Amino acid sequence: MDKPIGVIDSGVGGLTVVHELMRQLPREKLIYLGDTLRCPYGPRTPEEIRGFTWEMVEFLLTKDIKMLVIACNTATAYTLSELQEQLTIPVVGVIQPGARAAIKSTINNHVGIIGTEGTVRSKAYSIALNMIKPNLNISALACPAFVPLVEQGMLSGNVAMKTVEESLFALRDFKAMDTLILGCTHYPLLKDVIQEVVGPQVTLISSSEETARETSTILEVNQLLNEGLAPCYHQFYTTGDVDMFTTLTKRIFNSSIDNLRSVSIEKAVI
The missing domain is CATH 3.40.50.1860 (Rossmann fold)
Known part of the structure; x- marks a missing residue:
């Protein structure tokens, strides 16, 4: 067709x-x-x-x-x-596909989620993940500054790095996670910066x-x-x-x- x-x-x-x-x-x-x-x-x-x-x-x-x-x-x-x-x-x-990809990726069953305030507030990813694998350790964080950053075309450089570092500061409490879901389709455009901040030991998941x-x-x-x-x-x-x-x-x-x-x-x- x-x-x-x-x-x-x-x-x-x-x-x-x-x-x-x-x-x-x-x-x-x-x-x-x-x-x-x-x-x-x-x-x-x-x-x-x-x-x-x-x-x-x-x-x-x-x-x-x-x-x-x-x-x-x-x-x-x-x-x-x-x-x-x-x-x-x-x-x-995009949520169910992203959840499935994260479960395929994680080895230690500790998955992080970053997304907009609305997505995190809805708990849609946590629900989708737990429906497939109930015993996951899930950590979620809203990063409202990321979408405006992308929409303004600031995908790299000092401003992008500082914004991502400040936004993900709370993820330092989640060091045990080995997988991080980029729970907003804007976020893969900041993937290189996010990866540098969270470290190479964390696999970033885009649902695309x-x-x-x-x-x-x-x-x-x-x-x-x-x-x-x-x-x-x-x-x-x-x-x-x-x-x-x-x-x-x-x-x-x-x-x-x-x-x-x-x-x-x-x-x-x-």
Whole structure:
């Protein structure tokens, strides 16, 4: 089926998932929407998160997508179940794939989680981890400064290092952990800095690869894979500044992306 896969995120972080989807599913068309105007979602109330997420979903549904990937941990935590129940297309989030990857990785059963305030507050990762392996030692920490850092394009250098060091200071109490989940799709863009701060003994887990693998499986099971040979024409949308979005996409894809547009998806308040 040559219909596109829709991918949503609160900003640019979900492009790390898009990059992996492109690698694993080169025949699939992708339509990405990043709500950079209202990013970050982490400090938002559950009601705001649900409302913003549904606005993104409704926009992509007008594009006749065949599947939805929620490439945002916060949105996954608060909306995955209801989206799966109410939509007629398959919906996958990033938390379950990330949890599975962490369990495969850990040797000493001590897993750390860093994420937005909303994701950590939801305890979605802890629940997902314990459902698979009940006896894990789990340590969770909110890092609200990371998303603004990424959205501003500060992925390395002194400011990035200082921010990460200060944010992860509490992780010094978690020295026994051998695996750390990057519980926000923005965080892999800071992976090198985070790795330097926590040390080489800690394996960093990004859910991007596992999410793409799960997407592939769901498409195959539902007979939705695109078997055509025509070149894929991807579409990218942002609710915010196009220039900043373009700058960050160049760092992720090592090249410019085509067909990027700014859109408004906010519903009018009467």
